[in-house]
Amino acid sequence: MQINETLIRSVVEQVISQVRSQAAGPGLNLSGTNSANPNRGHSGLFDNVDDAVASARTAFEQLQQRPIEDRKKIIDIIRRISISQCEELGTMEMEETKIGRLEHKIAKLKTLGEKTPGVEFLRTECYSGDRGLAVIEHAPFGVIGAITPVTHSLPTITGNAVSMIAGGNTLVVNPHPSGRKVAAEGVRRFNQAIRAEVGIDNCISLICEPTLETAQQLFKHRKIALICVTGGPAVARAALNSGKRAVVAGPGNPPVVVDETADLDLAARCIIQGASYDNNLLCIAEKEVFVVNSVFDAMMDAMSRAGAVRLNESQVDRLTAAALQVVGEGADKHHAARKELLGQDASKLAEAVGLRVDPSVELLYGETSEDHPFVQTEQMMPFVPFVRCSSFESAVQCAQKAEHGYRHTSIIHSRNVRNMTIMARAMDTTLFVKNGPCMAALGLGGEGYLSFSIAGPTGEGVTTPLTFTRERRCSLIDDLFILGR
Numbered sequence: 001m002q003i004n005e006t007l008i009r010s011v012v013e014q015v016i017s018q019v020r021s022q023a024a025g026p027g028l029n030l031s032g033t034n035s036a037n038p039n040r041g042h043s044g045l046f047d048n049v050d051d052a053v054a055s056a057r058t059a060f061e062q063l064q065q066r067p068i069e070d071r072k073k074i075i076d077i078i079r080r081i082s083i084s085q086c087e088e089l090g091t092m093e094m095e096e097t098k099i100g101r102l103e104h105k106i107a108k109l110k111t112l113g114e115k116t117p118g119v120e121f122l123r124t125e126c127y128s129g130d131r132g133l134a135v136i137e138h139a140p141f142g143v144i145g146a147i148t149p150v151t152h153s154l155p156t157i158t159g160n161a162v163s164m165i166a167g168g169n170t171l172v173v174n175p176h177p178s179g180r181k182v183a184a185e186g187v188r189r190f191n192q193a194i195r196a197e198v199g200i201d202n203c204i205s206l207i208c209e210p211t212l213e214t215a216q217q218l219f220k221h222r223k224i225a226l227i228c229v230t231g232g233p234a235v236a237r238a239a240l241n242s243g244k245r246a247v248v249a250g251p252g253n254p255p256v257v258v259d260e261t262a263d264l265d266l267a268a269r270c271i272i273q274g275a276s277y278d279n280n281l282l283c284i285a286e287k288e289v290f291v292v293n294s295v296f297d298a299m300m301d302a303m304s305r306a307g308a309v310r311l312n313e314s315q316v317d318r319l320t321a322a323a324l325q326v327v328g329e330g331a332d333k334h335h336a337a338r339k340e341l342l343g344q345d346a347s348k349l350a351e352a353v354g355l356r357v358d359p360s361v362e363l364l365y366g367e368t369s370e371d372h373p374f375v376q377t378e379q380m381m382p383f384v385p386f387v388r389c390s391s392f393e394s395a396v397q398c399a400q401k402a403e404h405g406y407r408h409t410s411i412i413h414s415r416n417v418r419n420m421t422i423m424a425r426a427m428d429t430t431l432f433v434k435n436g437p438c439m440a441a442l443g444l445g446g447e448g449y450l451s452f453s454i455a456g457p458t459g460e461g462v463t464t465p466l467t468f469t470r471e472r473r474c475s476l477i478d479d480l481f482i483l484g485r
């Protein structure tokens, strides 16, 4: 009797588990080949670039036959999954990449679902006159190759997919190797739902084992119509030299200027909010602050009042030795963040200098010189150097130097409109924020829409569906439309 009950329970459990796994689709297993692994070769998961591009091309041809309403359905599916599964996927991203902060990994996915621009951006322009009619439409490129960073692996793919598919394209993603698993799981979920609800598979295809070689293959593939890279200096350079049209969302090192008219307590709260978000992984995040001398000490006090912890000179020196290293040769010699501390919590950075701070502390800060490596390096960790400047003009000059001509993001805290204008002109950055945290520029607490690919070097700015379209003009040479004849 005992044996029978055990047997029955075991059979029932097996059946339930089988039914569950069939309902959920095959779970993600990144090992194995196309033939051995049921996940490979569909649902967007591919072992090699040729297969991924061919499948994305088939998906593109199917999408071309569908009305724009179907593109809307697809991006609504991506947004829905991004919102409803943000906790699970955000946790996976945190566990895999081990950088940043869990609450922000989750928030990024949720906000992307809510704030990404869609097909409504594809407004047709029309000219009519004595010689007829010209209609300007926004047509897709085809299959786009996307390279995505480890700092926001799935969020970048999600934002790119929404914009690119809204524009009528499909995409092949070469994710950062250290964020490839969550990238693959997100892509699998998106594709399975799209296939079930719209009947097209592989709209978003992904290389499961990405390398620099597979990125190069994507750059060179003749069926890739356009590339979009989001990453640091090396990949930005590689894309610009690829010989293919590229949308390049490159690195930044956003400076903040605080002048004597600023609301210092507000400035401190904004700097903490922006610089500590996801432990400073955002390319738009406040990375160094230049404060005019007359309010420097008051600004440092305001930072402490707002909850940041100040490091003294010797602690800053110890953190510099622990967190940064010299890399490169000759003219390319520069400082870079050490992996062990990149994107780690403020309390872990403090530990590295022998200081115990409460885990709730979001940001460390300290005074440095203008040429300090923490000022000049895009460090991506929750320590912000503050530099004392003799005047507003000198603060802007320092900000220009620290930004390295990326023209990415800069920020001012001031009530002086003239100073705002002077800095805006001098910096000429893609994003310029006045009296707010950096993320206000992406619609988070400010106006506008969200994308995690901000194309500075190639000039498209915060990418939208229009970024991924070609202009196409249809002319009717006739007097049929001319009224009053």
Ligand code: NAD
Residues within 6 Å of the ligand: 147, 148, 149, 150, 151, 174, 175, 176, 177, 211, 212, 215, 216, 230, 231, 232, 233, 234, 235, 238, 248, 249, 250, 251, 252, 282, 283, 378, 452, 453, 454, 455, 456
């Ligand atoms: P990363 O440059 O190390 O990697 C980005 C991607 O490029 C990865 O997929 C990587 O595998 C690939 N890659 C790197 N070198 C390559 C090469 N030579 N050829 C082909 N592919 C190459 O950057 P990361 O650490 O993943 O992300 C952080 C960087 O990205 C920061 O510099 C940050 O400012 C930048 N970023 C920019 C934006 C933006 O919108 N402008 C957004 C997010 C991140």
